[in-house]
Amino acid sequence: MSLLIKNGIVYDPINNIEGEKMDIFVSDGKIASDAKDAKEIDVNGKLVLPGGVEGHTHIAGGKVNAGRIMRPEDSRRGAEPRSKLTRAYSGCSVPNVYATGYRYAKMGYTFLMEAAMPPMAARHTHEELIEIPIVDKGAMPVLDNHWMTMECVKDGDMDKLTAYIAWMLKATKGFGIKIVNPGGVEAWAWGKNVSDLHDRVPNFDVSPAEILKGLSVANERLNLPHSIHVHCNRIGSPGNSETTLETYGLLSDVKNDDRQVMHATHTQFHGYGGENWGDFCSKADEIAKYVNSHNNLTIDLGVVMFCDTTTMTGDGPHEFNLYRLTRRKWSNHDVELEVGSGVVPFVYGPKIPPHAIMWAVGIELPLLIDDPWKVMMTTDNPNGCPFTFYPQIFAQLMSKKKREAMLEEVHPVVNSHAILPSIDRELDWNDIAIMTRGAPARLLGIDKHGKGHLGIGADADIAIYDIAPKEVDPAMDYKSIERAFSYTAYTIKSGEIVCKDNEVVAVPKGKTFYVDPEIDDSVMDTMLPDLKDKFKECYSINMANYPVQDAYLPNPYKISTKGT
């Protein structure tokens, strides 16, 4: 089907289009320069953006499902019956697969990156990804606390490490290298954690810093589209910004002409000062200062909003700490030789001082970082809050008035222990378009694969919102922003209208993006005996049954890279 979208106000940051009134042609699922027999949609001054790219979210796999199983009370929320077209769906912070696809698509999102795939349970993640309708997706395997990784790092054998990472990416049909509390999760297998970047990991005699540097080398040698994707040590702790900044500094002399060399994720959770919960405070200014003065590092936010949500991370020891704080229910699942994970329900309350400060940090970061191309908009769904809070977050970033209204509702500690009240900056339409489209696509490296922009030949993933950017002042009329971003007038996925006015009208199956790094056979061959030993001696599953079979990627999109 061909489409002609007429008279939209287009923001397409990758192509330097900033609020131009223009027409867009769609043909054969791609953006085209012309189209025959096109169905015309006159959007008459409405906001037109590339489909949203969610760069870090938890939507599929063991953790999310553990959350669903543990929280029937969450699944009771937001229930919608099946229709002839759509499946029954429900859930809030841990929605079922259909709710995830429909809701993201209705909000104009067309690409989702599951940010933490336990390699041994990668099959499970892919089983769920298949079932998430409409959107394209990918998943990043967690690769830092692996025994093989740590042994290679300890031996300083970067060839072997690179081969191992390549093997793992292939075996898991994964997208990139996710790092989660390096060293700390292996320590958690004995009920412990690491205290800082230079602590030694029990039994493996490596430090978090060494693991990070090693994986960065492997990442660059494999020429992966994305950089290492780092969940720093000491998440959620008072004073952790010191560790965060030190982590950033580890790669200060590493360069890549095409992209960042480190992406630091859910930075809000890593931007705190103080020594305890009493003097807990925002260090968003120091984080922003570093990001502003370095060009090889990017971040995403992990914004907190006040709600009942479900926290979930591969950072097992952190979830245990959250359980010790909340004493509600706690799920933990350590995966042999590789990773850990935990799930804890959590309520962020506006009158609870640390929560109010966390909220402030998440909003401060994008306002203090000068260049929006260094920032992916995320809530670390559902850790900061479910992704359905995006419209409210955009409104806060675009309107100081909205922030002032929020500040009246939250604990006054924010006035003394956070920076937000003093910030005047208001983001514009283009900033939002960058943080939700251009930047995540570019930082993940999928802009080159037709995502996050509307250039000729790009995938025709388009979001049209029922708001006229030339007529609305977002700073004053923030309620219109919230309403407009809640659902699109049209979401178009691969050239097909999938949502219209908050209704799902088509349910195509999306693609799964994965990376296939090619390396020298001789390098792989030197690594394999060690890996085979691990399977023989340590794993509880046979090596032949480990890799994710092709059956789990019915619509694959392979990104091949050549390692050096």
Place this chain on the structure above:
Amino acid sequence: MSAENTTVTDVVCPFCGSLCDDLEVEVEGNKIVKVKKACKLGKSKIMGHQRIETPMIREDGEFKEVTYDEAIDKAAQILADSKRTLSYGWASTSCEAIEKGIHLSEVVGGVIDSTASVCHGPTVLAVQGVGSPGCTLGEVKNRADLVIFWGSNPVHAHPRHQARYSYNAKGFFSDGKEDRTLMVFDVRKTKTADKADEFVQVEPGSDYKIFSAMRTILSGNEDVVPDEVGGVSKEKLIEIIEMMKKAKFGVIFGGLGITQSRCRYKNLENVISFVDEMNEHAKFTLIAMRGHYNIGGFGQVCAWETGYPFAVDFSRGYAWYNPGEATAVDVLNRKECDVVLAVAADPVSNFPRASVEYMREVPVIQVDPYPNPTTEFADVVIPAAVAGVEAEGTAYRMDSISIRMRKIIDTKFLSDEEIFEKILNKVIERKEGA
């Protein structure tokens, strides 16, 4: 296939929740002639036994052999006309088939429930109350120095569990049983208990009291614990807690002895809370000894499809979860459903008499490779390929790790996945037009 002997390696055993994936199966022509490395139970399943040979429809009380198309048509007609279908079983088939089954229940607005509701359902309820401190079986193999079987007897029910994953398994930080302490808590001295360093005989129905006493001792309040709890002396319990606190990595494998005895899900809430509290002293985890090889898979698939792990009622159009209401036994007891769809399970052998009696009053559709007492109640019988032997598909081990089962030999039978794809399409066509 040629008549030569071929050996299929890395075969995944479709019998119990251990889901051993190291079997070797010798095939001659299209016949399985030998199964290596499997336990007796797995071997017997893979070698095969009496099958339902053909689709059948009951007419005037007698089975009439029919084609697959006729049986599937009949099943689809019954299901499309049903106002309240009960779909039950699903523990011994693939996740792909389960997905289709859940979709079918959604389309007909029925109830779907798995064998978990008469097995580890109470464990799931406890997880919903207090969470789930677990790990994969390889963590146990590599690290555990304290292995506890509580109300579970792997020697009989999961014969290779101890050798592959737990007490006898050698791993990175453990040389196997020499490095491990084995504790068994049970109402009788089981075969598993024979080798235990510590066998604690529990008075039947006393597990809850014992967990409570252990938690009380652990929290430093042993002074309020009576001299004897559930047949176990206070001194013994104190000694056990001290041993547990000294462990580096402890694991409790919980079995039906605690899920289906007095206090049921409360037992599990109590033991999970105990494990949580133990984590202040030592790494401690709990793994449920799931019985059927893919009962875990039903819970996983049902959770991502509907938000809930079992006992799901679609009569509202969306998924509604209420164990005790939407569980199979209860739906039958209330004489509520107008069709029973029994898949890869045998409710007639396992359900209370009143529930079974009601199955005589409504049409019963059975999809299963094997005849069983439920077949005697069935009006439509659809034979299926044996998943993991004659059909590929995904299954979840007791530790929530999914493995793709292999197809070893060809078959004349349709797989569950194919059968339910066909039924689903026909039901949608009947209810909603093509």
